[in-house]
Amino acid sequence: xxxxxxxxxxxxxxxxxxxxxxxxxxxxxxxxxxxxxxxxxxxxxxxxxxxxxxxxxxxxxxxxxxxxxxxxxxxxxxxxxxxxxxxxxxxxxxxxxxxxxxxxxxxxxxxxxxxxxxxxxxxxxxxxxxxxxxxxxxxxxxxxxxxxxxxxxxxxxxxxxxxxxxxxxxxxxxxxxxxxxxxxxxxxxxxxxxxxxxx
Amino acid sequence: xxxxxxxxxxxxxxxxxxxxxxxxxxxxxxxxxxxxxxxxxxxxxxxxxxxxxxxxxxxxxxxxxxxxxxxxxxxxxxxxxxxxxxxxxxxxxxxxxxxxxxxxxxxxxxxxxxxxxxxxxxxxxxxxxxxxxxxxxxxxxxxxxxxxxxx
Numbered sequence: 563x564x565x566x567x568x569x570x571x572x573x574x575x576x577x578x579x580x581x582x583x584x585x586x587x588x589x590x591x592x593x594x595x596x597x598x599x600x601x602x603x604x605x606x607x608x609x610x611x612x613x614x615x616x617x618x619x620x621x622x623x624x625x626x627x628x629x630x631x632x633x634x635x636x637x638x639x640x641x642x643x644x645x646x647x648x649x650x651x652x653x654x655x656x657x658x659x660x661x662x663x664x665x666x667x668x669x670x671x672x673x674x675x676x677x678x679x680x681x682x683x684x685x686x687x688x689x690x691x692x693x694x695x696x697x698x699x700x701x702x703x704x705x706x707x708x709x710x711x712x713x714x715x716x717x718x719x720x721x722x723x724x725x726x727x728x729x730x731x732x733x734x735x736x737x738x739x740x741x742x743x744x745x746x747x748x749x750x751x752x753x754x755x756x757x758x759x760x761x
Numbered sequence: 762x763x764x765x766x767x768x769x770x771x772x773x774x775x776x777x778x779x780x781x782x783x784x785x786x787x788x789x790x791x792x793x794x795x796x797x798x799x800x801x802x803x804x805x806x807x808x809x810x811x812x813x814x815x816x817x818x819x820x821x822x823x824x825x826x827x828x829x830x831x832x833x834x835x836x837x838x839x840x841x842x843x844x845x846x847x848x849x850x851x852x853x854x855x856x857x858x859x860x861x862x863x864x865x866x867x868x869x870x871x872x873x874x875x876x877x878x879x880x881x882x883x884x885x886x887x888x889x890x891x892x893x894x895x896x897x898x899x900x901x902x903x904x905x906x907x908x909x910x911x912x
Contacts, residue, residue, distance in 0.1 A: 611795035612795045612796065612797065612800075614795075615787070615795055615796055615800045616797075616799055616800045616803075619800050619803040619804055619807065620803060622807060623803055623806065623807060623810070623888060626807075626810055626814075626892075627891075627892060627895060630892075630895070630896075631895055689864050692857060692861075692870055692871075692873065693792075693857075693861035693862070693864055693869045693870035693871060693873075694792035694793070694864075694869070694870040694873050695792070695793050695864050695865050695869075696791065696792050696793055696794060696795065696797075698795075698797075699791050699792040699797055699870075699873055699877070700792070700870070700873070702797075703792075703797075703872070703873045703876045703877065704855075704857055704870075704872075704873060707845065707855035707876070708845075708854065708855060710876075710880075711841065711842065711845060711855075714838060714841055714880065714883060715838075717883070717884065717887060718834070718838050718883070718887070721831075721834060721887040721890060721891060724891055724894055725831065725890065725894055728894040728895065
């Protein structure tokens with residue numbers, strides 16, 4: 563079982579590198595989706611079925627939306643240029659991070675033995691105090707419901723912002739200068755497939 | 762023909778009820794088995810997105826338009842907030858004020874069930890609204906060109 567766990571972990575890392583490095587955007591999106599599916603199985607190994615379900619469902623939604631928005635665009639393979647200074651500096655900082663992380667993680671308690679003993683109280687009293695046999699739900703909607711309200715507010719604000727930014731009809735009238743400012747090309751410059759798909 | 766091929770439409774007709782039923786099950790039994798309002802809500806949104814992709818925009822907008830999606834989004838947010846405020850009736854913010862019965866029953870955990878339903882409505886309608894906004898955004902350029910052609 564441990565071998566399978568580490569194999570999935572390595573699969574995740576390889577898939578992420580492929581998703582970054584590959585040139586075709588559609589292939590990159592599919593690689594990211596494969597990484598998400600492997601991650602949900604990893605959550606099952608770690609004993610977190612709640613997060614595994616959420617991960618699978620969110621991954622599917624993200625895949626659909628990303629494929630929908632990348633395939634309709636014609637320009638799916640952007641040109642790539644390397645910047646040696648950026649790669650070198652990021653490698654140096656990554657090495658520094660690894661060194662300091664190795665030093666810092668020596669002082670942490672072992673996996674599954676936390677310093678704070680709140681979790682054991684939750685596990686002992688959750689069923690009698692909240693009545694929910696799923697301890698995760700008892701924590702996030704009873705003990706820590708205020709956190710969940712904050713999460714809901716974050717989602718609400720994000721949806722509101724995207725609705726304002728992405729709406730089709732603006733309050734101002736559209737003028738010629740707006741079209742030039744936003745950078746929307748003339749009909750002759752647009753790729754033919756885009757116009758056909760939208761009609 | 763709007764939407765996808767005949768095969769996709771037939772499979773969608775067979776599956777869509779099961780998808781919605783499973784979403785409602787995940788939401789209502791969130792406090793007993795793994796799952797909860799967030800996962801159930803995203804499954805609801807998945808069902809509506811499947812309808813949109815298979816049958817086209819017109820059919821799914823007839824079931825749930827963008828106006829109703831944002832309205833249900835707001836209603837879910839207000840419901841969840843007012844559950845927290847109603848806790849003041851018997852003590853503090855987000856107090857579990859409903860009487861709890863024996864564990865492993867559907868109505869065993871007081872406000873957790875209602876909170877799950879509110880979060881499910883909120884997340885489901887808002888994720889579907891984002892999908893609609895993205896498709897509206899796709900139409901934006903061609904709309905602009907069409908309006909220019911009229912002028």
